[in-house]
Amino acid sequence: MRLGYKHSDTAIGNIDSLPLSADAEKIVQTLADDPFITQRNIGKLYNFNIEYHKTLIEEIRSSDTAQHKILYGGVGTKYWTNTIMPLLKSNTLQSAIEHRWIYPNRVGLYTGLSCMFYCGFCGRNPVAKYENKYAEIGRDFFYQIIDQDPKTDANWKDRFRISGGLEPLTNPYLGDVITYGAQRGYNMQLYTNGNMMTARYLDKHVGMLDLEAVRFSLYGVDEETAYAVTKNRQSFTHVINNIIEYKRRATKTKVGINWIILPGHASDVKKLLDIVNYINEHCVTPIDFVTLREDFSQNIRTISDAERSELMEIFKLIDDFKQRWSTHFDLGYALEPLKYGKNVGSLRMINWDEIVPESFPQVSVAADVKGNVYVYHESGFLDRPGSDRYIIGNIADSSIKTVTQQFVNSGKKIRALPQDVGFLDAFDHVISLLINQARDDVAYGIDWANGPVRIRV
Secondary structure, rough: OOOOOOOOOOOOOOOOOOOOOOOHHHHHHHHHHHOOOOOOHHOOOHHHOOHHHHHHHHHHHHHHHHHHHHHHHOOOOHHHHHHHHHHOOOOHHHHHOOOOOOOOOOEEEEOEEEOOOOOOOOEEEOOOOOOOOOHHHHHHHHHHHHHHHOOOOOOOOEEEEOOOOHHHHHHHOHHHHHHHHHOOOOOEEEEEEEOOOHHHHHHHHHHHHHHHHEEEEEOOOOHHHHHHOOOOOOOHHHHHHHHHHHHHHHHOOOOEEEEEEOOOOOOOHHHHHHHHHHHOOOOOOOOOOOOOEEEEOOOOOOOOOOHHHHHHHHHHHHHHHOOOOOOOOHHHHHHHHHHHHHOOOOOOOOOOHOOOOOOOOOOEEEEOOOEEEEOOOOOOOOOOOOOHHHHEEEOOOOOOHHHHHHHHOOOOOOOOOOOOOOOHHHHEEEEEEHHHHHHHHHHHHOOHHHHOOOOOO
């Protein structure tokens, strides 16, 4: 099952039994709990001089036990296994760190023309919408992107995510784009609010059944709470019925539900389990996966420690739920440790002045119906103030390859402003943290290539 960016096996293999020195153990556990800590800060934390620090690094690199513990032995496991190691193994992350061009690991296809929801945590311009003419223009751009994809890396089949700042289903050619990609070997995946996914819509857009996976976002646990978030009266029961209808028809597609836990609403997760149970009872096979996420928008409110303690108890109910259903639950970076009774706080984020000036199109980009290429997931919102500064080119008479290659090779930097941190989603924050960490490690004297984590290809 493909959830997020995980696409490779991160298992270490045979585990040795050689004991580590006490100081090496300290480094290992620190990295297992905090994948983003710099070697400079580790040295300060334990008062290591650089030469002694390097000998400890060599000890850690030579130990399979240490490698396994870094990946699986701490509260940072989700970061290590879902994102860091897969991108290291694909050479994507190193290319971004070293500012070398490589074809983007992921390309977002932002097919939407408008949106019928007005969610308070969403960064879109609430009055922005593309002219209808861009539906067909965009379709041809997406065909072009698919045709021009080099298919040279091991994970090319998982290249595309259909999502965006506007609702993808509002594009009347969406089904055609999905089928076009699927027929060429791609695992086409869609993120949607599901409002338009009616039986009539499916009758008209048969390409929706060619999806590898679709993730429906729910924004409430009943009519009242859903309306409070979306300001749309059809955003609950109507969407639930659409999910059931799609699940009945799309027997070969992995179907999931995404839920964002907003501050003050931790207890709603129990009601969410009831909703998933209801859907499962009305389908031949159960929902394949549920992704639970903390709000990563730049809201000054976060989930409190009291609510995190409450979530620890609520997440225990998932084990009871799974005794009846095979539905997989993905709790994300910050919520996963709560399952094991550990509170690591909110999602790790950078500040605006820590935004990587060159960005990282080697990792991911997104293209909209105008053919504009954006470097951050949350910057691809039409007419969002300041987002156009993160357009690095257009694929008209060009390509994703040419646009990204020219941008990287030019050495161009985008000067960040305080509000720009809102253009990054949770994944973009993780990549930014890693790039900044790696560059500081080099400056400190311990290059990633000779660092504590041994990359196995």
